[in-house]
Amino acid sequence: MELLIHLTLDNNVICLSLGDDAFANPVSLSLALKAGLKSPYLLYELLAISALHLAFLNPTRSDVHWHQAITLQSHALAIFNSDYKVINETNCVGILLFSSILGHHLLADTLAKRDPGGLETFMTNYIHCIEIHRGIHTIAMTAWPQLMKSELEPVLSASSRFTSRSPRGCDCQRIIELVDTCEELDVDDKGACQIMIRHLQVGLDAAATEQQQGYRHYMIYTWLMLAPPSFIDLLDKKRPEALILLAYYAILLHYGRTMWQVGDAGVHVFKMIRDYLHPQWKAWLQHPQELILSG
Known part of the structure; x- marks a missing residue:
């Protein structure tokens, strides 16, 4: 409950809006929570990134929240790998949101680490982050026609215009x-x-x-x-x-x-x-x- 309350009260935890006021928090969070009811892995990842944010905010309890974040993210990935069979109009929104939030989480986690291994260790973690993010994102993009008919169409169109x-x-x-x-x-x-x-x-x-x-x-x-x-x-x-x-x-x-x-x-x-x-x-x-x- 602490993680859920923090997620809903702090607008800095996630941001999916891409400068579009129509999808600024709390609208984007509401959309993610609604999709999470059909996609439990998304709910677990939302709680995981909430825990990660609390780890940054509360240094005295950072170990507790880091452990929560790792455990919840691992569970989210396990559920996704178990549940995913094919992407369609019923799950495409949940998978894309999961990909986006997981990507934010993985990058924040990678950038925060200060391992003694220097660049060697950083590059191992960084490439792992890229590969996981790209893998799930590639799955999501196979449902592009369905996604462009969903409530995410304004955000996806804005993203496409920006990267182009x-x-x-x-x-x-x-x-x-x-x-x-x-x-x-x-x-x-x-x-x-x-x-x-x-x-x-x-x-x-x-x-x-x-x-x-x-x-x-x-x-x-x-x-x-x-x-x-x-x-x-x-x-x-x-x-x-x-x-x-x-x-x-x-x-x-x-x-x-x-x-x-x-x-x-x-x-x-x-x-x-x-x-x-x-x-x-x-x-x-x-x-x-x-x-x-x-x-």
């Missing part, structure tokens, strides 16, 4: 040069990096110009599920070009540092990458270093 924007800024100019001139990346790898650079610049444009909170930080979460498999493979291999691109993504994290799910993760991620890379790559990190470490 053309980049405007030049924050990523140096990383574009690095990828384009790299002789060790094949055509597919370069294409994957270019896709991620384009989405990242769209996110940086929004962070610098959008006043609505949903649009400003939306790409922090969306960037994960837009990653092509070949880019994830580059991250797994710790290719310097992919790590430098991840350092640019840390700019987005730094812009979102007031969000409880992010905090000082931008600084933390950037420093891990800077310390891991050979000095020959440091010149390519100048732009994110200036933005992240200067204030």
Whole structure:
């Protein structure tokens, strides 16, 4: 009951609105709870992210709430894996909401960890986060026609318009040069990096110009599920070009540092990458270093 009450009274726990006032809390929460009645895994994940938020708010009880969050999330995934057989109009809303909230939870959990293993451990957790999120999101997207007839249509249409924007800024100019001139990346790898650079610049444009909170930080979460498999493979291999691109993504994290799910993760991620890379790559990190470490 504590978790449920916290979920309903604190509007910062989840946000599904993407800048659309019609789906701002408590409307988005009401929709999620209603869908959760048909999809128990969604209810368990809602309680799990509520526990995670309480862990951030109450340091003296953080161990208790972290344990709650892990237990509830594990139970949510177990129910989903047991119950899911096919996606249709009766469960597509619940599955998509589950994918979205689980993605927020996994990323917040990954960004909060400060394991002694440094970048090696972080990348293992980060790639695991991406793979789980992408897997469930892919399932949800197979029901796109049904979803576009559901109450989520305004949010999904807004998301599609946002991720389809053309980049405007030049924050990523140096990383574009690095990828384009790299002789060790094949055509597919370069294409994957270019896709991620384009989405990242769209996110940086929004962070610098959008006043609505949903649009400003939306790409922090969306960037994960837009990653092509070949880019994830580059991250797994710790290719310097992919790590430098991840350092640019840390700019987005730094812009979102007031969000409880992010905090000082931008600084933390950037420093891990800077310390891991050979000095020959440091010149390519100048732009994110200036933005992240200067204030």
